[in-house]
Amino acid sequence: MHTSNNYGWLDRFRLVAALLVVAIHTSPLGAFSPEGDFFLTRVLARIAVPFFFMVTGQFTVKKMADNPSRLCLLHYLRKILLLYAAAILLYLPVGIYAGHYQGMTFLSAMKMLLFDGTFYHLWYFPACILGVLTVYLMSRFMKLRGMIAVSAVLYFIGLLGDSYFGLVRKLPPLETAYEVFFRICSYTRNGLFFAPLFLTLGIWCSKGSRRGGIVYISMLALSFLLMTGEAFLLRCFSWQRHDSMYLMLVPVAAFLYRTLLCLPGLPGNTGKRLRNASLWIYLLHPAIIIVVRGVAKIMHLESLLINNSLIHYIAVSVLSAGAGFGIPFFAVPIRRFWDQAWGICRRAGIFRRLTEKTEPAGKLGEISSPQSTYTSRGRAWIELDRTALAQNVEYLSSLMPEGCRLMPAVKANAYGHGAVWTATELNRIGVDAFCVACLSEGISLRKANIRGEILILGYTPPEDFALLARYGLTQTVIDYEYAERLAGAGIPLHVHIGIDTGMHRIGIRCEEITDILAVFEMPNLSMDGMFTHLCTCDSPLPESRSFTDNQIQAFYRVAEILDEQGISCPRLHLQSSYGLLNYPGLDADYVRAGIALYGVPSSAEDEAFFSDHLVPVLSLKARVTSVRMLFSGESAGYGLAFTAEKNMRIAVLSIGYADGLPRELSCGKGYVLLHGSKAPVIGKICMDQTLVDVSGIPKTSAGDTAVLIGISGESEITAVQLASRCGTITNELLSRLGERLERVEKIAPTVIPEWH
Numbered sequence: 013m014h015t016s017n018n019y020g021w022l023d024r025f026r027l028v029a030a031l032l033v034v035a036i037h038t039s040p041l042g043a044f045s046p047e048g049d050f051f052l053t054r055v056l057a058r059i060a061v062p063f064f065f066m067v068t069g070q071f072t073v074k075k076m077a078d079n080p081s082r083l084c085l086l087h088y089l090r091k092i093l094l095l096y097a098a099a100i101l102l103y104l105p106v107g108i109y110a111g112h113y114q115g116m117t118f119l120s121a122m123k124m125l126l127f128d129g130t131f132y133h134l135w136y137f138p139a140c141i142l143g144v145l146t147v148y149l150m151s152r153f154m155k156l157r158g159m160i161a162v163s164a165v166l167y168f169i170g171l172l173g174d175s176y177f178g179l180v181r182k183l184p185p186l187e188t189a190y191e192v193f194f195r196i197c198s199y200t201r202n203g204l205f206f207a208p209l210f211l212t213l214g215i216w217c218s219k220g221s222r223r224g225g226i227v228y229i230s231m232l233a234l235s236f237l238l239m240t241g242e243a244f245l246l247r248c249f250s251w252q253r254h255d256s257m258y259l260m261l262v263p264v265a266a267f268l269y270r271t272l273l274c275l276p277g278l279p280g281n282t283g284k285r286l287r288n289a290s291l292w293i294y295l296l297h298p299a300i301i302i303v304v305r306g307v308a309k310i311m312h313l314e315s316l317l318i319n320n321s322l323i324h325y326i327a328v329s330v331l332s333a334g335a336g337f338g339i340p341f342f343a344v345p346i347r348r349f350w351d352q353a354w355g356i357c358r359r360a361g362i363f364r365r366l367t368e369k370t371e372p373a374g375k376l377g378e379i380s381s382p383q384s385t386y387t388s389r390g391r392a393w394i395e396l397d398r399t400a401l402a403q404n405v406e407y408l409s410s411l412m413p414e415g416c417r418l419m420p421a422v423k424a425n426a427y428g429h430g431a432v433w434t435a436t437e438l439n440r441i442g443v444d445a446f447c448v449a450c451l452s453e454g455i456s457l458r459k460a461n462i463r464g465e466i467l468i469l470g471y472t473p474p475e476d477f478a479l480l481a482r483y484g485l486t487q488t489v490i491d492y493e494y495a496e497r498l499a500g501a502g503i504p505l506h507v508h509i510g511i512d513t514g515m516h517r518i519g520i521r522c523e524e525i526t527d528i529l530a531v532f533e534m535p536n537l538s539m540d541g542m543f544t545h546l547c548t549c550d551s552p553l554p555e556s557r558s559f560t561d562n563q564i565q566a567f568y569r570v571a572e573i574l575d576e577q578g579i580s581c582p583r584l585h586l587q588s589s590y591g592l593l594n595y596p597g598l599d600a601d602y603v604r605a606g607i608a609l610y611g612v613p614s615s616a617e618d619e620a621f622f623s624d625h626l627v628p629v630l631s632l633k634a635r636v637t638s639v640r641m642l643f644s645g646e647s648a649g650y651g652l653a654f655t656a657e658k659n660m661r662i663a664v665l666s667i668g669y670a671d672g673l674p675r676e677l678s679c680g681k682g683y684v685l686l687h688g689s690k691a692p693v694i695g696k697i698c699m700d701q702t703l704v705d706v707s708g709i710p711k712t713s714a715g716d717t718a719v720l721i722g723i724s725g726e727s728e729i730t731a732v733q734l735a736s737r738c739g740t741i742t743n744e745l746l747s748r749l750g751e752r753l754e755r756v757e758k759i760a761p762t763v764i765p766e767w768h
Contacts, residue, residue: 021272041053103299239259396755397758420434427607449470487507513545584599584600611626665718687725704718
């Protein structure tokens with residue numbers, strides 16, 4: 013099996029690179045051989061910092077270049093600035109003691125902070141910041157090749173101000189220009205001339221093949237040999253103003269990086285420890301140098317710990333490594349203690365008042381108002397379009413006779429859209445009657461301050477009848493016996509009586525007029541409405557239309573009998589979405605609009621009609637969490653249900669069947685949209701994740717947004733298309749969308765079709 017990601021050698025070389033940086037600042041061979049020390053510290057060790065920049069390029073800058081959002085950039089800048097600030101504070105007393113800041117002006121302070129660093133090794137942090145900003149800016153306007161080309165030009169300019177400054181001195185106008193620059197920055201080894209090339213090379217190396225290790229090792233050896241000759245030649249001519257930048261350093265760094273990526277994988281998972289240790293070694297080794305020299309003077313061991321440069325290097329390296337590995341070790345229990353203490357305080361309610369002030373109103377994952385603070389799009393989410401909802405209300409209302417009102421069905425979490433958000437928006441535009449399936453749905457609306465009548469269409473247990481009165485909810489009379497139990501509770505209750513005209517699901521049969529009349533005479537029941545359900549009103553078939561006509565006649569006949577008996581006829585409702593669309597002229601007081609309210613047809617046969625008049629309110633999206641290679645012959649997913657016939661790129665989406673994505677879309681039966689292109693589902697959909705083929709979408713990267721329902725570029729996936737592939741209807745598909753999907757409002761305006 014091919015290994016697509018092998019970073020074990022990169023992590024281990026971080027430690028080597030950190031120790032090479034220590035060598036630069038301690039000159040291990042200085043007391044024995046100047047030439048040997050020059051080779052170690054000014055040639056071999058010069059590969060360390062470019063390596064660090066390339067790692068940053070691959071694992072940090074690549075995300076920024078691929079992701080148009082600034083979040084990755086801001087996250088990195090915050091992290092590096094905090095590290096830089098901590099390092100400045102750590103070495104500030106040393107700098108003051110050494111007199112580094114005497115006579116400092118504002119301009120020299122800015123030069124130190126922005127370019128040179130406040131201590132000799134801290135130049136790396138402002139170089140990282142400036143280099144990353146430079147590469148990020150370039151990525152907005154050019155592709156990787158252009159970025160490398162521009163960075164190479166910048167590196168060449170820096171090269172002339174570093175190891176090849178002897179050439180610049182032979183050209184007085186050019187020397188003058190560089191001298192002016194050196195008033196701004198002491199060296200060209202900085203974030204403008206030095207860092208960008210290695211950052212972009214890190215991105216480039218991460219995209220190449222992981223094969224050809226022998227070739228890379230050979231080229232590394234050859235290029236390093238040439239760099240060694242270049243360094244000694246420049247030293248011989250005394251051209252070097254500084255010695256951080258060589259012409260051959262570029263291929264050496266590139267071939268070294270490619271070699272490390274191609275080496276066989278290593279057992280164990282120590283990468284994080286090595287990364288943390290190398291960072292601490294880099295940060296702390298100058299402080300360790302001071303400690304070693306101070307101890308040597310106190311103990312009169314200067315000849316051993318200072319004058320013997322090799323022993324000095326070993327002592328500093330050992331103590332720095334000890335600190336590097338030890339600090340994270342002690343930080344873990346401290347962090348655990350803090351987390352436990354914080355958890356105890358939260359459970360004790362110490363921060364409850366603060367939490368109550370900052371929590372958004374309504375249920376987690378729902379939007380209670382346009383100003384809701386919970387609008388994260390981190391994993392997978394539903395976008396809701398309030399403009400589309402208002403348009404759909406306007407169109408449906410135009411089909412109803414005068415005096416008839418909408419009683420939207422917001423059951424099943426408003427068909428997956430979020431009941432609180434939907435009802436709040438409908439309240440805002442004047443809708444004040446709703447129907448739900450059960451008691452808990454009605455209570456959640458009341459707790460969210462939803463106004464108006466809320467009808468429970470289903471069963472409420474007798475032990476909960478008191479809650480109906482407490483929350484001002486209206487209960488459906490589902491049969492005669494149930495009516496008796498409602499009346500016998502001894503609590504004044506508002507009810508609608510269901511009439512069974514042929515669906516045989518709830519209600520008293522329309523033929524049982526005596527029972528219906530008896531219910532109207534029962535005590536404690538305020539009869540506010542009467543309804544039936546047209547079970548074949550969505551079908552255009554003659555037999556279906558005939559059945560619907562019979563249901564309508566039977567329902568109106570019950571209303572006529574009530575009127576004949578002198579019973580005041582309550583508010584009537586018999587139409588759902590398709591009842592209104594296919595039988596718009598019926599005389600009623602309410603229309604229980606459901607799926608149409610959300611701009612979606614139940615089945616594909618009606619999509620053309622809907623698209624001309626109604627607008628989908630919901631879009632379903634998920635984040636790309638990872639993009640990886642799947643090589644020919646490899647299998648992926650549970651049961652290894654998919655096998656690659658050729659090398660391909662696959663993406664992992666952070667959504668699965670636990671979020672309501674049907675497993676019927678597995679193994680190529682479904683697709684998502686990425687950058688306006690189709691990415692087929694491969695393998696079996698998992699509980700929390702889904703694999704898709706992005707071989708034909710080369711710009712796909714982690715952090716991208718995949719569209720499962722909605723529009724991406726010029727392409728669209730409708731809910732009905734998705735439901736059709738699963739052999740179901742949109743009502744089921746949408747109502748199964750999971751609670752952990754965050755529901756957020758769509759920001760961009762919706763284009764409303766003209767139907768007037």
